[in-house]
Structure formats: structure tokens, C-alpha cells
Amino acid sequence: ETGVTQSPTHLIKTRGQQVTLRCSSQSGHNTVSWYQQALGQGPQFIFQYYREEENGRGNFPPRFSGLQFPNYSSELNVNALELDDSALYLCASSEPGTRLYEQYFGPGTRLTVT
Amino acid sequence: DQQVKQNSPSLSVQEGRISILNCDYTNSMFDYFLWYKKYPAEGPTFLISISSIKDKNEDGRFTVFLNKSAKHLSLHIVPSQPGDSAVYFCAASAIQGGSQGNLIFGKGTKLSVKP
Numbered sequence: 451e452t453g454v455t456q457s458p459t460h461l462i463k464t465r466g467q468q469v470t471l472r473c474s475s476q477s478g479h480n481t482v483s484w485y486q487q488a489l490g491q492g493p494q495f496i497f498q499y500y501r502e503e504e505n506g507r508g509n510f511p512p513r514f515s516g517l518q519f520p521n522y523s524s525e526l527n528v529n530a531l532e533l534d535d536s537a538l539y540l541c542a543s544s545e546p547g548t549r550l551y552e553q554y555f556g557p558g559t560r561l562t563v564t
Numbered sequence: 565d566q567q568v569k570q571n572s573p574s575l576s577v578q579e580g581r582i583s584i585l586n587c588d589y590t591n592s593m594f595d596y597f598l599w600y601k602k603y604p605a606e607g608p609t610f611l612i613s614i615s616s617i618k619d620k621n622e623d624g625r626f627t628v629f630l631n632k633s634a635k636h637l638s639l640h641i642v643p644s645q646p647g648d649s650a651v652y653f654c655a656a657s658a659i660q661g662g663s664q665g666n667l668i669f670g671k672g673t674k675l676s677v678k679p
Contacts, residue, residue, distance in 0.1 A: 454607065483666075483667075485667075485669075490671065491671055492568070492570075492653050492655075492669030492670050492671045492672055493608065493653070493667070493669045494669070495666045495667060495668070498666065506666050508666065540607055540608070542607075551596050551598060551613065551657050551667070552598065552610045552613060553610065553667065554610065555600075555607030555608045555609070556607050557605065557606050557607045558607055
């Protein structure tokens, strides 16, 4: 069984640029959530996708957007990057039913905005 | 305002002894609680969970206790092993509130188990 994978591992961008992060969910999982983890903080929920539609969103501005594809993989797009967007971005997948809240995380993408 | 609080940034325990990690929450709508463990350069790994209808859940060396009246939960690790050294995150979710999958995390507690 393949776990959650994310790409790239690390990324350096300049303020004002756009970035796309990618996530492949664990086999059998049709729900993908994205989290931002700033240094010294816990992960903060950005949004969740279920069956290719957004299924909940945290307190993040519209320049954070996402997609989910028919194979349940997902992308996180961030436009007009700001210095405060520097963080570890985590993708988590879960399966429907009673284990929905027991999400399985990927290793994350470390984004640095300069 | 933090809804899930882990007030101890770090904890050091001797191998073989008990580790107790604490977590407080403020939102009475939370009805499901989880603990995650995170090693450096890896994503958080699900450890154990508890529903608000229970006050205890046990899985091997790990036990989570929930005190709803105090809005407090704790994770007990007995006996502690050096491999348990990691950052532990407490997380909560309000299932009935419709925010399925929206986990609210604490800031984490770094556990160091010394041989």
C-alpha cells in the first residue's frame, strides 16, 4: 500500500510569484486535506477536497486554491506569494466512514518565500 | 485565539517511565480528539483517537484520557522508549458541526526519552 506522497520536497520562490504543490493520496482514500505548518506551530487547516469538490475551508484568503483530480490526487496553488507563506505544507488523505478523521499525512513540502 | 492548547513545549522522561502529555481545548463543540506523532522530515503519524462519548481509549502502550468537564485530554505512554522521542500534536474536530476533516491542532510537545 502506497502512502501519501508530496512533491516537490523543497521549494524557494520570490514574493509575488505563484506556486503549485502536488499530493498523491493513499490508496483507497478519496478525501484530501491541505494544512500549513508555520515554524513552531501546529498544522493549520487550509481546505479539504472530496470527489473533486472543495468540502470545507479554513481561514485562508482566496489566493490559496486547490484542485482534486479523478484519481484523488490534489494540487495546492498559491498566488501572489507573501513572505508569511513560508511554511511546511502538508497534505493528508482519509477514507470515508468512521475513519474520516484519522488522516494520513505526507512528508510535506517546505516552501520558502524570499 | 487558540482552541487547542498544549502548554508544555517540551518534556523529558527516562526510558521505562511514564510519559504524560497534556492538551486543553476551549470549544465545547469538539467531539473527536486525536494524537499525532511527528518525527523530523516526516509528516505527522496518527497515533490514537477518542470520541467525546468515551473517557478512555487504550492501544498498547498508549492511552488517551478525556475529561470533558475540564476540557482536558492527556496521552499516557507506558513504558516510554527512546523511539518515542518526537513531537506530539493534539488535534480536535467538530464532527457534528459539519467541519469534517478540519482538524484543529495544538502547537505540539517535544518528547525526549532518555536511555
